[in-house]
Amino acid sequence: MMWNLPRLKEFDARAHLDTAFQNGEVTEAEKDFLVDLYKQYEEGLGRPSAAMEATGQRAELYTLLHDAYSLVQDGRRLRRLRADIKNLADYCPYCGFAPISDLDHHLQRGRYKLLSIFALNLVPCCHPCNTGKRKSPSDNASEHQLHTYLESVAKFDFLRANVVLDPESGGLDVSFSIEHQDGMDDELFSRLKEHLVEFDLRKKYAKQVNIHLSEHEFSFSMAYEGGSEGLKRYLRGTANGHLKNFGVNDWRTALFRGLAVCDSFCDGGFVKALGMISSSEIIAPPVAAI
Ligand SMILES: [Zn+2]
Structure with missing residues (x-):
């Protein structure tokens, strides 16, 4: 379906963090902080903001989360998350015709590092759409990308x-x-x-x-x-x-x-x-x- 997809049902964001960080690299308090950030993301419909960049944590935390995305690859510890998200669609929701090949970070991983493995920030899409989109959200709110899961546009016929x-x-x-x-x-x-x-x-x-x-x-x-x-x-x-x-x-x-x-x-x-x-x-x- 173009524009919107049903969101992943019954996922456990905390469990994903536990699976990614098994050796205490990320503390329990930091995981609490991340789960709270995810909640704010959902309440804010995934709109880009300074709050979503969540600066002020120790520098290593950003690197750890950013790099943990490599675990969401085939054959790695969070591969199930990748498979479940790719199963949400047959065709790219951004263009509506190309087959799914990639996961897009709705809020870009390079800038919003702490959201790198958050299920609601990962959208199945095609490679050209994934590589073609902005590397950072526009400063202009009227150019912000729609959220595939959190903002339904189905009530309009546009x-x-x-x-x-x-x-x-x-x-x-x-x-x-x-x-x-x-x-x-x-x-x-x-x-x-x-x-x-x-x-x-x-x-x-x-x-x-x-x-x-x-x-x-x-x-x-x-x-x-x-x-x-x-x-x-x-x-x-x-x-x-x-x-x-x-x-x-x-x-x-x-x-x-x-x-x-x-x-x-x-x-x-x-x-x-x-x-x-x-x-x-x-x-x-x-x-x-x-
Ligand atoms: Zn596409």
Whole structure:
């Protein structure tokens, strides 16, 4: 599901600290402090703040926690935590299409060292999204990343795909945007727009749209046998299917809704538009070795 994931159920943050630090490197009092910091993180919905950096502890504590993340790797002591978090999603919640390969630190590990192995600060995602995001949160609150577990945006229906056929070439242009909805505060609106920028989604979606639509070419032709109304019905039906499977603000839901209201696409323009996609997607066959 894009944007939001259900959080890990019934995890024991204290037990994770005990598993990571078995030889007294971190004192019981420090573990109490960390568990309290985690509680504050959750109450503050994972928003970046000076409190989350939690300066003022002994210097070694930051290094110990930062380096303990290596235990959250395959084959190491906290591998179960990694596996459980990766199991929360099939696809990256940041872009909505790429398979899970990484764990992202919602609040970046380089800066928020004490949160390095905190389960709610670890989000399963794809490698490009993980490496593409900011290395430190913006100083501007209206650019803060949404929290995948702690801030639900599902009550809004905000992702739009505006579909235009170029009148000259007949080529398809799809641009994704965020709609400001009733009851949505300005800060959330800005943060949603920033999400498209931070994860470079406009560019990533341009490619996904082409791949996705070229797979539907035959179905579109079949539906068009019922005329433009037939095609619109098919597009709306597919949008509803995506809505059920992937959620309201999924890029595929938005795409099919956008296609269904593009008259020039549904009046037969899709043939040329998809033809241009298919021919640009053809990959040259490998040259036989001599
Ligand atoms: Zn991604």
